[in-house]
Amino acid sequence: MTEQHPEKVPVGISSCLLGEAVRHDGGHKRNPYILETLGRFFDLQPFCPEVAIGLGVPRPPVRLVQVAGGGVRARGVRDAALDVTEPLEACAQAQHAWHASLCGYILKKNSPSCGAMGVRIHGEDSEPSERTGAGLYAARLMANFPLLPVEDEDRLADPALRENFVRRVYVLRRWREALAAGISARVLTDFHARHKLILMSHAQNDYRALGRVAAGTGDLASRAEAYIQGAMTTLKKPATRGNHVNVLQHIQGYLKRALGREDKAELVAVIARYRSGEVPLSAPIAVLKHHFRNAPDPFIARSWYLDPEPGELALMNG
Ligand code: SF4
Numbered sequence: 001m002t003e004q005h006p007e008k009v010p011v012g013i014s015s016c017l018l019g020e021a022v023r024h025d026g027g028h029k030r031n032p033y034i035l036e037t038l039g040r041f042f043d044l045q046p047f048c049p050e051v052a053i054g055l056g057v058p059r060p061p062v063r064l065v066q067v068a069g070g071g072v073r074a075r076g077v078r079d080a081a082l083d084v085t086e087p088l089e090a091c092a093q094a095q096h097a098w099h100a101s102l103c104g105y106i107l108k109k110n111s112p113s114c115g116a117m118g119v120r121i122h123g124e125d126s127e128p129s130e131r132t133g134a135g136l137y138a139a140r141l142m143a144n145f146p147l148l149p150v151e152d153e154d155r156l157a158d159p160a161l162r163e164n165f166v167r168r169v170y171v172l173r174r175w176r177e178a179l180a181a182g183i184s185a186r187v188l189t190d191f192h193a194r195h196k197l198i199l200m201s202h203a204q205n206d207y208r209a210l211g212r213v214a215a216g217t218g219d220l221a222s223r224a225e226a227y228i229q230g231a232m233t234t235l236k237k238p239a240t241r242g243n244h245v246n247v248l249q250h251i252q253g254y255l256k257r258a259l260g261r262e263d264k265a266e267l268v269a270v271i272a273r274y275r276s277g278e279v280p281l282s283a284p285i286a287v288l289k290h291h292f293r294n295a296p297d298p299f300i301a302r303s304w305y306l307d308p309e310p311g312e313l314a315l316m317n318g
Pocket of ligand 1: 014016022024049108114
Protein backbone atom coordinates (compact mmCIF):
# COMPACT_ATOMS: atom_id res chain seq x y z
CA MET A 1 0.00 0.00 0.00
CA THR A 2 1.12 3.55 -0.67
CA GLU A 3 1.72 6.46 1.68
CA GLN A 4 -1.49 8.23 2.79
CA HIS A 5 -2.35 11.67 1.34
CA PRO A 6 -4.99 13.15 3.64
CA GLU A 7 -5.97 15.96 1.26
CA LYS A 8 -6.87 13.50 -1.49
CA VAL A 9 -9.75 11.01 -1.39
CA PRO A 10 -8.56 7.45 -0.63
CA VAL A 11 -9.53 5.14 -3.49
CA GLY A 12 -8.34 1.57 -3.94
CA ILE A 13 -7.24 0.42 -7.37
CA SER A 14 -6.01 -2.71 -9.14
CA SER A 15 -2.21 -2.28 -9.19
CA CYS A 16 -1.83 -3.08 -12.89
CA LEU A 17 -3.94 0.00 -13.78
CA LEU A 18 -1.29 2.23 -12.24
CA GLY A 19 1.39 0.70 -14.46
CA GLU A 20 2.76 -1.80 -11.98
CA ALA A 21 4.06 -4.86 -13.84
CA VAL A 22 2.07 -7.38 -11.82
CA ARG A 23 0.01 -9.15 -14.47
CA HIS A 24 0.39 -12.87 -15.03
CA ASP A 25 2.50 -12.19 -18.14
CA GLY A 26 4.71 -9.64 -16.38
CA GLY A 27 2.97 -6.71 -18.06
CA HIS A 28 0.64 -3.98 -16.82
CA LYS A 29 -2.50 -2.13 -17.96
CA ARG A 30 -1.53 1.44 -17.18
CA ASN A 31 -4.54 3.73 -17.59
CA PRO A 32 -3.33 7.30 -18.29
CA TYR A 33 -6.70 8.91 -17.53
CA ILE A 34 -6.88 7.32 -14.10
CA LEU A 35 -3.27 8.09 -13.31
CA GLU A 36 -3.08 11.64 -14.62
CA THR A 37 -6.62 12.95 -14.09
CA LEU A 38 -8.26 11.00 -11.29
CA GLY A 39 -4.87 10.79 -9.57
CA ARG A 40 -4.83 14.59 -9.13
CA PHE A 41 -7.67 14.31 -6.63
CA PHE A 42 -7.76 10.65 -5.60
CA ASP A 43 -5.12 9.06 -3.39
CA LEU A 44 -4.94 5.90 -5.53
CA GLN A 45 -3.92 3.01 -3.29
CA PRO A 46 -2.88 -0.01 -5.40
CA PHE A 47 -3.34 -3.65 -4.52
CA CYS A 48 -2.87 -6.83 -6.54
CA PRO A 49 -4.65 -9.79 -4.94
CA GLU A 50 -2.93 -12.40 -7.14
CA VAL A 51 0.50 -11.15 -6.07
CA ALA A 52 -0.72 -10.87 -2.47
CA ILE A 53 -1.64 -14.56 -2.36
CA GLY A 54 1.86 -15.45 -3.53
CA LEU A 55 1.27 -16.43 -7.16
CA GLY A 56 4.30 -14.38 -8.25
CA VAL A 57 5.09 -12.62 -11.53
CA PRO A 58 4.99 -14.11 -14.09
CA ARG A 59 2.47 -16.76 -13.05
CA PRO A 60 0.06 -19.23 -14.61
CA PRO A 61 -3.17 -17.40 -15.62
CA VAL A 62 -6.40 -18.28 -13.83
CA ARG A 63 -10.03 -18.04 -14.89
CA LEU A 64 -13.46 -18.47 -13.37
CA VAL A 65 -14.99 -21.93 -13.69
CA GLN A 66 -18.57 -22.96 -12.95
CA VAL A 67 -18.30 -26.26 -11.14
CA ALA A 68 -20.81 -29.12 -11.00
CA GLY A 69 -23.22 -28.68 -8.12
CA GLY A 70 -23.00 -24.90 -8.25
CA GLY A 71 -20.35 -22.43 -7.26
CA VAL A 72 -17.68 -20.54 -9.17
CA ARG A 73 -14.00 -21.22 -8.60
CA ALA A 74 -10.78 -19.56 -9.78
CA ARG A 75 -8.68 -22.22 -11.42
CA GLY A 76 -5.59 -22.35 -13.61
CA VAL A 77 -6.22 -22.02 -17.34
CA ARG A 78 -3.67 -24.68 -18.19
CA ASP A 79 -3.73 -26.66 -14.94
CA ALA A 80 -7.13 -27.07 -13.33
CA ALA A 81 -5.42 -28.44 -10.23
CA LEU A 82 -4.33 -24.87 -9.49
CA ASP A 83 -7.30 -23.56 -7.49
CA VAL A 84 -6.96 -20.17 -5.78
CA THR A 85 -10.62 -19.65 -4.82
CA GLU A 86 -10.18 -19.69 -1.06
CA PRO A 87 -6.88 -17.74 -1.08
CA LEU A 88 -8.48 -14.93 -3.14
CA GLU A 89 -11.51 -14.73 -0.87
CA ALA A 90 -9.34 -14.85 2.24
CA CYS A 91 -7.14 -12.14 0.74
CA ALA A 92 -10.14 -9.82 0.37
CA GLN A 93 -11.20 -10.63 3.92
CA ALA A 94 -7.71 -9.87 5.21
CA GLN A 95 -7.93 -6.39 3.62
CA HIS A 96 -11.18 -5.61 5.46
CA ALA A 97 -9.70 -2.82 7.61
CA TRP A 98 -8.03 -1.18 4.60
CA HIS A 99 -11.22 -1.47 2.53
CA ALA A 100 -13.16 0.19 5.36
CA SER A 101 -10.92 3.25 5.05
CA LEU A 102 -11.60 3.74 1.31
CA CYS A 103 -14.18 5.99 -0.37
CA GLY A 104 -14.11 4.12 -3.70
CA TYR A 105 -12.42 1.32 -5.61
CA ILE A 106 -11.41 1.11 -9.30
CA LEU A 107 -11.03 -2.43 -10.60
CA LYS A 108 -9.49 -4.05 -13.68
CA LYS A 109 -12.28 -5.24 -15.95
CA ASN A 110 -12.58 -8.90 -16.94
CA SER A 111 -10.11 -10.10 -14.31
CA PRO A 112 -11.07 -13.36 -12.54
CA SER A 113 -9.77 -11.72 -9.37
CA CYS A 114 -10.50 -8.00 -9.80
CA GLY A 115 -13.32 -7.61 -12.34
CA ALA A 116 -16.44 -6.02 -10.84
CA MET A 117 -18.90 -7.43 -13.37
CA GLY A 118 -19.19 -9.20 -16.70
CA VAL A 119 -16.25 -11.54 -16.09
CA ARG A 120 -16.40 -14.63 -18.30
CA ILE A 121 -17.24 -17.85 -16.48
CA HIS A 122 -16.11 -21.08 -18.16
CA GLY A 123 -17.59 -24.54 -17.89
CA GLU A 124 -15.47 -27.29 -16.37
CA ASP A 125 -14.85 -28.69 -19.84
CA SER A 126 -13.50 -25.26 -20.87
CA GLU A 127 -16.37 -23.96 -23.00
CA PRO A 128 -16.90 -20.27 -22.20
CA SER A 129 -20.28 -19.24 -20.87
CA GLU A 130 -21.71 -15.74 -20.62
CA ARG A 131 -19.92 -12.81 -19.07
CA THR A 132 -21.89 -12.79 -15.87
CA GLY A 133 -19.28 -13.16 -13.16
CA ALA A 134 -17.28 -10.97 -10.82
CA GLY A 135 -13.69 -11.56 -9.82
CA LEU A 136 -13.48 -13.41 -6.54
CA TYR A 137 -11.53 -10.71 -4.70
CA ALA A 138 -13.90 -8.05 -6.06
CA ALA A 139 -17.00 -10.08 -5.19
CA ARG A 140 -15.94 -10.36 -1.55
CA LEU A 141 -15.02 -6.66 -1.43
CA MET A 142 -18.45 -5.67 -2.78
CA ALA A 143 -20.29 -8.09 -0.47
CA ASN A 144 -18.47 -6.71 2.57
CA PHE A 145 -18.95 -3.05 1.55
CA PRO A 146 -22.14 -2.71 -0.50
CA LEU A 147 -22.15 1.09 -0.14
CA LEU A 148 -18.60 1.54 -1.43
CA PRO A 149 -18.54 3.08 -4.94
CA VAL A 150 -16.88 0.43 -7.12
CA GLU A 151 -16.32 0.60 -10.87
CA ASP A 152 -14.44 -1.29 -13.53
CA GLU A 153 -11.90 1.03 -15.11
CA ASP A 154 -13.40 0.97 -18.62
CA ARG A 155 -16.75 2.24 -17.36
CA LEU A 156 -15.08 5.43 -16.14
CA ALA A 157 -14.64 6.41 -19.79
CA ASP A 158 -18.43 6.93 -19.94
CA PRO A 159 -19.12 10.52 -18.77
CA ALA A 160 -22.39 9.67 -17.00
CA LEU A 161 -20.94 6.66 -15.17
CA ARG A 162 -17.80 8.60 -14.26
CA GLU A 163 -19.84 11.52 -12.93
CA ASN A 164 -21.95 9.14 -10.87
CA PHE A 165 -18.87 7.38 -9.46
CA VAL A 166 -17.11 10.64 -8.59
CA ARG A 167 -20.24 12.00 -6.91
CA ARG A 168 -20.63 8.90 -4.74
CA VAL A 169 -16.94 8.91 -3.81
CA TYR A 170 -17.13 12.49 -2.54
CA VAL A 171 -20.43 12.01 -0.70
CA LEU A 172 -19.02 8.95 1.05
CA ARG A 173 -15.90 10.93 1.98
CA ARG A 174 -18.04 13.70 3.50
CA TRP A 175 -20.04 11.06 5.39
CA ARG A 176 -16.85 9.52 6.77
CA GLU A 177 -15.72 12.99 7.88
CA ALA A 178 -19.08 13.58 9.59
CA LEU A 179 -18.78 10.25 11.42
CA ALA A 180 -15.19 10.98 12.43
CA ALA A 181 -16.22 14.37 13.83
CA GLY A 182 -18.96 12.68 15.84
CA ILE A 183 -22.46 12.04 14.58
CA SER A 184 -25.34 13.80 16.33
CA ALA A 185 -28.94 14.56 15.40
CA ARG A 186 -27.83 18.03 14.28
CA VAL A 187 -24.95 16.67 12.19
CA LEU A 188 -27.28 14.18 10.50
CA THR A 189 -29.92 16.77 9.59
CA ASP A 190 -27.20 19.18 8.45
CA PHE A 191 -25.63 16.48 6.25
CA HIS A 192 -29.02 15.87 4.67
CA ALA A 193 -29.67 19.57 4.17
CA ARG A 194 -26.34 20.04 2.40
CA HIS A 195 -26.98 17.03 0.12
CA LYS A 196 -30.70 17.49 -0.43
CA LEU A 197 -30.39 19.08 -3.88
CA ILE A 198 -27.90 16.46 -5.03
CA LEU A 199 -30.26 13.69 -3.89
CA MET A 200 -33.14 15.42 -5.69
CA SER A 201 -31.14 15.37 -8.92
CA HIS A 202 -30.92 11.57 -8.66
CA ALA A 203 -34.44 10.75 -7.47
CA GLN A 204 -37.12 13.31 -6.81
CA ASN A 205 -38.95 11.32 -4.16
CA ASP A 206 -36.10 9.62 -2.33
CA TYR A 207 -34.83 12.80 -0.71
CA ARG A 208 -38.12 13.26 1.14
CA ALA A 209 -37.94 9.78 2.63
CA LEU A 210 -34.30 10.40 3.55
CA GLY A 211 -35.28 13.69 5.15
CA ARG A 212 -37.74 11.82 7.37
CA VAL A 213 -35.01 9.38 8.39
CA ALA A 214 -32.59 12.22 9.15
CA ALA A 215 -35.12 14.19 11.18
CA GLY A 216 -36.76 11.18 12.82
CA THR A 217 -36.57 9.94 16.36
CA GLY A 218 -35.17 6.74 17.78
CA ASP A 219 -31.70 5.33 18.02
CA LEU A 220 -29.30 7.76 16.33
CA ALA A 221 -26.76 5.15 15.21
CA SER A 222 -29.50 3.07 13.53
CA ARG A 223 -30.94 6.17 11.84
CA ALA A 224 -27.51 7.25 10.63
CA GLU A 225 -26.87 3.79 9.16
CA ALA A 226 -30.30 3.72 7.50
CA TYR A 227 -29.72 7.22 6.16
CA ILE A 228 -26.37 6.57 4.49
CA GLN A 229 -27.58 3.26 3.08
CA GLY A 230 -30.57 5.03 1.56
CA ALA A 231 -28.53 7.99 0.33
CA MET A 232 -25.85 5.87 -1.36
CA THR A 233 -28.55 3.70 -2.95
CA THR A 234 -30.30 6.82 -4.26
CA LEU A 235 -27.04 8.18 -5.66
CA LYS A 236 -26.53 4.98 -7.64
CA LYS A 237 -29.56 5.99 -9.70
CA PRO A 238 -28.36 8.17 -12.55
CA ALA A 239 -28.99 11.90 -12.23
CA THR A 240 -31.25 12.87 -15.12
CA ARG A 241 -31.61 16.08 -17.12
CA GLY A 242 -35.27 16.30 -16.05
CA ASN A 243 -34.36 15.98 -12.38
CA HIS A 244 -31.63 18.61 -12.75
CA VAL A 245 -34.18 20.96 -14.35
CA ASN A 246 -36.48 20.44 -11.36
CA VAL A 247 -33.60 21.17 -8.99
CA LEU A 248 -32.61 24.31 -10.91
CA GLN A 249 -36.20 25.55 -10.82
CA HIS A 250 -36.37 24.76 -7.11
CA ILE A 251 -33.22 26.83 -6.57
CA GLN A 252 -34.66 29.61 -8.72
CA GLY A 253 -37.47 29.86 -6.17
CA TYR A 254 -34.94 31.15 -3.63
CA LEU A 255 -34.36 34.16 -5.89
CA LYS A 256 -38.05 35.05 -6.25
CA ARG A 257 -37.71 38.45 -4.63
CA ALA A 258 -34.13 39.14 -5.71
CA LEU A 259 -34.47 39.04 -9.49
CA GLY A 260 -35.80 41.72 -11.78
CA ARG A 261 -37.82 40.82 -14.84
CA GLU A 262 -34.83 40.67 -17.21
CA ASP A 263 -32.65 38.59 -14.91
CA LYS A 264 -35.52 36.20 -14.30
CA ALA A 265 -36.16 35.85 -18.05
CA GLU A 266 -32.46 35.19 -18.66
CA LEU A 267 -32.42 32.50 -15.95
CA VAL A 268 -35.57 30.82 -17.26
CA ALA A 269 -34.05 30.86 -20.76
CA VAL A 270 -30.75 29.28 -19.73
CA ILE A 271 -32.57 26.55 -17.79
CA ALA A 272 -34.69 25.91 -20.90
CA ARG A 273 -31.54 25.72 -23.02
CA TYR A 274 -30.09 23.20 -20.58
CA ARG A 275 -33.34 21.21 -20.71
CA SER A 276 -33.12 21.02 -24.52
CA GLY A 277 -29.45 19.99 -24.41
CA GLU A 278 -28.07 23.20 -25.96
CA VAL A 279 -25.86 24.07 -22.98
CA PRO A 280 -24.24 22.00 -20.22
CA LEU A 281 -25.44 22.02 -16.63
CA SER A 282 -22.59 24.37 -15.75
CA ALA A 283 -24.33 27.18 -17.73
CA PRO A 284 -27.47 27.60 -15.56
CA ILE A 285 -25.37 26.90 -12.47
CA ALA A 286 -23.02 29.77 -13.38
CA VAL A 287 -26.00 32.13 -13.76
CA LEU A 288 -27.49 31.00 -10.45
CA LYS A 289 -24.17 31.40 -8.64
CA HIS A 290 -23.85 34.91 -10.04
CA HIS A 291 -27.25 35.86 -8.62
CA PHE A 292 -26.59 34.26 -5.24
CA ARG A 293 -23.43 36.37 -4.92
CA ASN A 294 -25.72 39.40 -4.94
CA ALA A 295 -28.52 37.80 -2.93
CA PRO A 296 -26.96 35.15 -0.67
CA ASP A 297 -29.16 32.50 0.89
CA PRO A 298 -27.95 30.43 3.87
CA PHE A 299 -29.44 27.13 2.63
CA ILE A 300 -28.06 27.52 -0.89
CA ALA A 301 -24.69 28.72 0.38
CA ARG A 302 -24.18 25.44 2.29
CA SER A 303 -25.53 23.12 -0.41
CA TRP A 304 -22.95 20.96 -2.18
CA TYR A 305 -25.03 21.09 -5.37
CA LEU A 306 -23.98 24.51 -6.59
CA ASP A 307 -20.56 24.47 -4.95
CA PRO A 308 -19.04 20.98 -4.97
CA GLU A 309 -15.54 20.37 -3.69
CA PRO A 310 -12.86 21.38 -6.24
CA GLY A 311 -11.95 17.78 -7.15
CA GLU A 312 -15.60 16.77 -7.35
CA LEU A 313 -16.31 19.66 -9.69
CA ALA A 314 -13.24 19.10 -11.86
CA LEU A 315 -13.74 15.36 -12.25
CA MET A 316 -17.49 15.58 -12.80
CA ASN A 317 -16.90 18.10 -15.56
CA GLY A 318 -14.50 15.63 -17.15
S1 SF4 B 1 -6.26 -7.42 -12.51
FE1 SF4 B 1 -5.95 -7.57 -10.31
S2 SF4 B 1 -5.00 -9.56 -10.00
FE2 SF4 B 1 -4.78 -9.07 -12.16
S3 SF4 B 1 -2.79 -8.08 -12.31
FE3 SF4 B 1 -4.29 -6.45 -12.07
S4 SF4 B 1 -4.31 -6.08 -9.87
FE4 SF4 B 1 -3.35 -8.08 -10.16
